[in-house]
Structures are given as C-alpha cells and as structure tokens.
Amino acid sequence: MKSMILENQGPAGRRRSWRAPLILLVIVGLAAAALIWFGPTIASTFRVQDGRFSVGPECSVETSGGTSNLSRDEVKLATTAVALAARGAQTPDISGIDPAVIQRLAEGPPDDAGPSLRCEGTAADDLPEQELTPTGLTPRAQHALEEMTAVFGNQPLGGFAPGGVSQGHGAESTHYSGRGIDIFFRPITEENRREGWILAQWLIAHADDLDIQYVIFDDKIWSAHSSRGHWQTYDAPEPANDILRHRDHVHVDVLRGEPR
Numbered sequence: 001m002k003s004m005i006l007e008n009q010g011p012a013g014r015r016r017s018w019r020a021p022l023i024l025l026v027i028v029g030l031a032a033a034a035l036i037w038f039g040p041t042i043a044s045t046f047r048v049q050d051g052r053f054s055v056g057p058e059c060s061v062e063t064s065g066g067t068s069n070l071s072r073d074e075v076k077l078a079t080t081a082v083a084l085a086a087r088g089a090q091t092p093d094i095s096g097i098d099p100a101v102i103q104r105l106a107e108g109p110p111d112d113a114g115p116s117l118r119c120e121g122t123a124a125d126d127l128p129e130q131e132l133t134p135t136g137l138t139p140r141a142q143h144a145l146e147e148m149t150a151v152f153g154n155q156p157l158g159g160f161a162p163g164g165v166s167q168g169h170g171a172e173s174t175h176y177s178g179r180g181i182d183i184f185f186r187p188i189t190e191e192n193r194r195e196g197w198i199l200a201q202w203l204i205a206h207a208d209d210l211d212i213q214y215v216i217f218d219d220k221i222w223s224a225h226s227s228r229g230h231w232q233t234y235d236a237p238e239p240a241n242d243i244l245r246h247r248d249h250v251h252v253d254v255l256r257g258e259p260r
Contacts, residue, residue, distance in 0.1 A: 061117050079206075120226075138254065160178060216251040
C-alpha cells in the first residue's frame with residue numbers, strides 16, 4: 001500500500017493532480033464563452049411568461065430574406081407604425097426594427113395578399129364574464145374597438161348593434177354575446193385584402209393587451225388558444241360563400257371570461 005502511495009506521488013501522479021482542475025477550468029471557460037455568444041438566442045428561444053415555460057420567439061415575420069424573430073413589443077410597435085403610415089399619420093420611432101420587416105408588414109407577400117406575421121397565443125384564464133353595454137358589445141369588445149379605431153380611424157363595421165344581435169350569424173356565434181366585431185374590406189380586391197391583412201396582423205400583435213380570442217380573415221384563422229400562433233386554414237360553414245369565408249371582412253372577437 002505504501003509503495004502505491006509513493007507511486008501516485010511520482011511524476012505521473014502529479015500530472016494527474018493538475019490535469020483535473022485544468023480540464024474543469026477549460027470546460028467552465030467554454031461554457032462561459034458559449035453563454036456570451038449564444039445568450040441572446042437562448043433567451044429568445046426559451047422564455048418564462050406568466051408562470052409558463054415557452055419555447056421559440058414570441059413573434060416572427062417572414063421576409064424575402066428569411067424569418068425575423070421579434071418580441072411582442074417590437075411587433076406591436078411595427079404594426080402600429082405601418083397602420084398609421086397608411087393613413088398618413090405620424091408614426092412612432094421604428095429605427096430599431098429591420099426595414100425588411102416593416103416593408104413586409106406594409107406590403108404583404110409579393111406573390112399574393114396574405115399573412116406574414118405569426119404571434120403565439122396566450123389566452124387569459126382569469127377574466128370575468130361580461131354583459132352587453134348599450135353599444136351591443138361587452139366592455140372588453142368595446143375596448144378593443146376603441147383601441148383599433150384610435151390607430152385605424154373609423155371603418156365600416158358590423159356584427160353588433162345597440163341591444164345586441166340575435167340572427168344573421170352561425171350558431172353559437174360570438175356576435176350574439178356581444179364579443180364579435182366585423183370590419184369590412186369591400187369589394188374583394190387584392191388591394192383591399194392587403195389592407196385587411198394590415199389590420200388582422202395588428203390585432204394579433206395586440207391580442208394579449210386586448211384579450212382577443214380569434215381573428216378570421218381571407219380563409220385564415222388565428223387563435224389565442226394556439227401556443228404556436230400560426231395562421232390556420234379556416235373551415236367555413238356551408239354554404240361556403242365569400243362572407244362565411246371572411247374574404248370581405250376581418251372578424252375579431254374577445255374572450256368570454258368565466259362567471260363570478
């Protein structure tokens with residue numbers, strides 16, 4: 001046993017004694033370098049929001065140069081700037097946002113009108129159920145309408161009326177509970193479809209602030225219940241005409257909330 005101890009204290013033993021701390025130091029250094037280099041990417045990929053673990057960016061825009069990942073605040077700023085610019089109004093400072101993102105949000109895809117923005121859904125589950133106000137909308141829906149009007153101005157609207165509506169829409173429609181609003185873009189032209197997409201994408205960018213549940217337009221639907229936040233094909237009820245397919249209007253509705 002003594003000879004083994006003496007052997008370990010020899011040159012080979014001394015080499016082993018300093019190699020382990022050196023290897024550990026190298027590993028720690030590499031980890032620190034990786035954190036510095038990839039830290040922003042990791043932060044934007046793995047997030048904890050409202051006690052929930054999320055993977056991937058909050059929002060993204062498909063541009064001619066590829067996918068640009070953005071925070072919720074960035075897309076709220078960008079979509080608002082695009083909407084105000086279309087009206088000739090003063091826009092907020094967007095110098096920190098890639099011009100390619102602004103261009104795509106303003107003009108849409110080059111081949112055909114359609115969505116370019118994706119934002120993850122986060123449906124709040126602690127909202128109280130609300131009754132109709134004199135406008136025929138719930139307070140949440142009324143607030144969404146007022147915020148939208150402040151950015152886009154007065155627009156042709158439908159789907160609600162003082163005292164509420166009880167017909168003209170599908171069974172269990174959110175219009176009957178005063179939670180749905182239709183914004184019309186008629187006639188159906190490529191230009192009007194592109195304008196409709198500017199509004200539809202502004203709505204999903206602000207969905208968390210406005211407690212928006214669904215946005216439907218041009219055969220597509222976005223849901224706050226979908227954590228990935230992609231636009232999906234909308235399965236219109238029969239007869240699947242342009243109105244039921246929401247090709248001539250953007251539909252937006254807010255969350256119902258729970259009885260208290």
